Structure formats: structure tokens, C-alpha cells
Amino acid sequence: MTNTFDKIQTVTVGSGGAANIEFTSIPGTYTDLKIFGSTRSGSSSGNQLALRFNSDTGSNYSRKLLYGDGSSVQSFSGTSETYARFAFTQSSTFTASVFNNFVIYIPNYATSLTKVAGAEGVTENNATQAEASLHGITWNSSAAITIITLLDSGSTNFAQYSSATLYGIKNT
Amino acid sequence: MARTYEPISTQTLGSNQASITLSSIPGTYTDLVIVANGASTSGGSMKARFNGDGGSNYSTTYMYGDGSSGVGGRISNDASGIAGSRNGIGSQGGGVMQINNYSNATTYKSMLSRQFGQNQIQWFSVGLWRNTAAITSIVFTDESSGNFTTGFTISLYGIKAA
Numbered sequence: 060m061t062n063t064f065d066k067i068q069t070v071t072v073g074s075g076g077a078a079n080i081e082f083t084s085i086p087g088t089y090t091d092l093k094i095f096g097s098t099r100s101g102s103s104s105g106n107q108l109a110l111r112f113n114s115d116t117g118s119n120y121s122r123k124l125l126y127g128d129g130s131s132v133q134s135f136s137g138t139s140e141t142y143a144r145f146a147f148t149q150s151s152t153f154t155a156s157v158f159n160n161f162v163i164y165i166p167n168y169a170t171s172l173t174k175v176a177g178a179e180g181v182t183e184n185n186a187t188q189a190e191a192s193l194h195g196i197t198w199n200s201s202a203a204i205t206i207i208t209l210l211d212s213g214s215t216n217f218a219q220y221s222s223a224t225l226y227g228i229k230n231t
Numbered sequence: 232m233a234r235t236y237e238p239i240s241t242q243t244l245g246s247n248q249a250s251i252t253l254s255s256i257p258g259t260y261t262d263l264v265i266v267a268n269g270a271s272t273s274g275g276s277m278k279a280r281f282n283g284d285g286g287s288n289y290s291t292t293y294m295y296g297d298g299s300s301g302v303g304g305r306i307s308n309d310a311s312g313i314a315g316s317r318n319g320i321g322s323q324g325g326g327v328m329q330i331n332n333y334s335n336a337t338t339y340k341s342m343l344s345r346q347f348g349q350n351q352i353q354w355f356s357v358g359l360w361r362n363t364a365a366i367t368s369i370v371f372t373d374e375s376s377g378n379f380t381t382g383f384t385i386s387l388y389g390i391k392a393a
Binding site: 063064090091121123124125126127132133134135136164166167172173174175176177179193194195196197228229230231 | 235236237238241266267268294295296297298299300301303322323324325326327345346347348349350351352353354355382384386388
């Protein structure tokens with residue numbers, strides 16, 4: 060029986076921050092991909108985290124979202140977007156040293172099927188606002204995923220010590 | 232380091248099928264993870280039956296978002312539990328289901344189900360099977376009695392705690 064859950068790459072943001080966290084040269088030898096992340100924004104703008112596959116900046120992404128913020132539950136959707144939002148940003152105004160957490164699951168990433176992914180994310184602020192979210196993502200492309208770029212939808216930087224790890228999962 | 236996350240079986244449908252069966256599940260793991268991806272002829276959620284039990288022994292407590300509002304609810308005394316993937320008609324569904332402590336013979340079995348997919352609602356639920364038997368087989372069907380379509384894939388993984 061083979062081990063099936065392998066680390067592919069970890070990216071940790073250094074001092075000065077970074078505009079994105081990017082996994083490149085993703086091998087096509089796995090069945091599914093899973094990303095574990097913990098990030099914080101360098102900005103107070105309170106945007107959402109987003110991703111792009113294969114550096115595609117076309118209007119090829121759609122999403123649906125369910126989230127709770129401690130006082131209400133809401134749902135939104137978006138179509139024909141230029142990236143796929145997948146979690147809320149941990150704003151720089153939130154409690155110091157607190158980072159968000161998220162997990163993204165991408166099944167059958169190397170096939171010619173339209174790509175879907177599920178993401179769960181949480182932010183925490185040891186004061187008031189915090190969010191827990193479920194996102195469903197569609198990338199309308201038949202291409203195998205070889206690059207994943209994580210970014211802030213408000214074009215702000217990730218703060219130092221933000222990190223994400225990409226794992227590959229084999230079903231054989 | 233011990234190997235702890237292992238593939239048990241995978242099925243990719245070569246033609247449309249009304250059900251998918253995962254059988255002869257070994258009791259040698261601690262937890263199970265099932266990943267589903269594909270479409271169905273009717274759309275909707277997958278439903279799961281364990282060990283061939285078609286009695287009213289399942290319940291599901293859920294929350295979902297449809298793009299405009301968030302909803303929570305419960306289905307009691309059902310003949311199968313909602314689990315696995317939420318599929319579209321001709322579009323890709325996706326989902327991950329986790330069954331912890333599936334092989335013990337003393338407790339009722341519960342499962343987490345996270346469903347996503349192309350333009351599908353975002354679903355998270357907990358399911359309960361009121362039976363203490365170790366899970367050795369799972370049959371998935373479409374909640375709207377449709378077929379899973381060609382290319383639908385389902386993979387079963389086992390996780391060992393030791």
C-alpha cells in the first residue's frame with residue numbers, strides 16, 4: 060500500500076510581505092490537491108483572498124459562498140470573475156499576531172474536466188468581527204492545473220509569516 | 232514515519248450508473264475519507280447507505296448557501312444519509328466526506344459531508360447512522376433517482392491513527 064498524501068511545496072512570506080503566494084510547476088502525477096494556509100494581510104482594507112489557476116486572468120471563475128460573522132449567516136455568488144475568492148482576509152487591524160486559516164480541496168486537477176474546488180476558511184479577531192466561510196469555486200477550463208496563485212482581491216500584500224503548503228493526494 | 236493516509240479503492244464510471252458501491256472496506260483504519268467528483272442526470276446530492284441498511288436509521292443536520300441566503304435544517308429518520316458530492320446536470324460536482332471511527336462496533340456512526348461544485352450550493356452537514364456495526368460497505372445513490380454519469384469518480388481513503 061502506497062502513501063498517498065505528499066507535500067509538494069511550502070511558501071512562507073518573508074519580511075516586507077509579498078503580493079502573492081504561488082505554487083509553480085505542480086506535477087500532474089496526483090489525483091487531487093489540497094492546500095493548507097495561514098495568512099494575514101498587510102492592509103486594513105478587509106478584502107477576500109482569491110486564487111488563480113495557471114495565471115489565467117480571464118473572466119473564467121465563478122463561486123458561491125456561505126459565511127457567518129458571529130451575528131448573521133449570509134450567502135453570495137459571483138460569475139465571470141477574473142479570480143476565485145475563497146476565504147476572508149485577516150485584516151491588519153485585527154488582533155496582532157493572529158492569522159487566518161484555510162483549506163482548499165481540488166479534485167481531479169490534472170484531468171480535462173471543468174475544475175471545481177471547495178474551500179473552508181476562518182478569520183479570528185479577539186474582539187468583534189470574525190468570519191467562518193465555505194466557498195465553492197469553478198474554473199471554466201479543461202486545462203490541467205500547473206500553477207496556483209493565491210492573492211488578496213484588494214491587491215494588498217500578505218504580511219510576513221503568512222504561509223501555505225500544497226499537498227498532492229494519489230488515489231492509487 | 233508510519234504511513235497513515237492510504238488509498239483503498241477508486242471507481243471511475245465507464246457508463247451511467249444509478250449507484251456506486253464501495254464494498255469490502257477493511258476495518259484496519261481509524262477513519263475514512265471519500266472524495267467524489269462528477270455529474271448526474273438529475274442533479275442534487277449523493278445519498279449514502281451503510282452495510283445495505285435501508286431502514287429509517289439515518290439523520291442529517293445541515294447548513295447551506297445558495298448564493299442569496301443561508302439555510303439550516305434537519306432530516307430525521309431517513310432511509311439514507313446525505314453525503315459525498317453535490318452534482319450538477321452536465322456540470323461538475325464535488326465533495327469530501329469523512330467518517331471518523333468507522334470500524335468500531337460499539338458506537339453509532341457519524342459523518343461530515345462538505346459538498347461543492349460548479350454553480351452548486353455550498354453544503355456542510357453532519358450525518359448519523361444509528362447502528363453500532365463497523366462500516367464495511369457504502370452504497371451511493373442520487374437523491375433525485377438519477378444516474379451518475381460517465382467519468383464520475385469516487386475515491387476511498389483510509390487514515391490510520393497508529
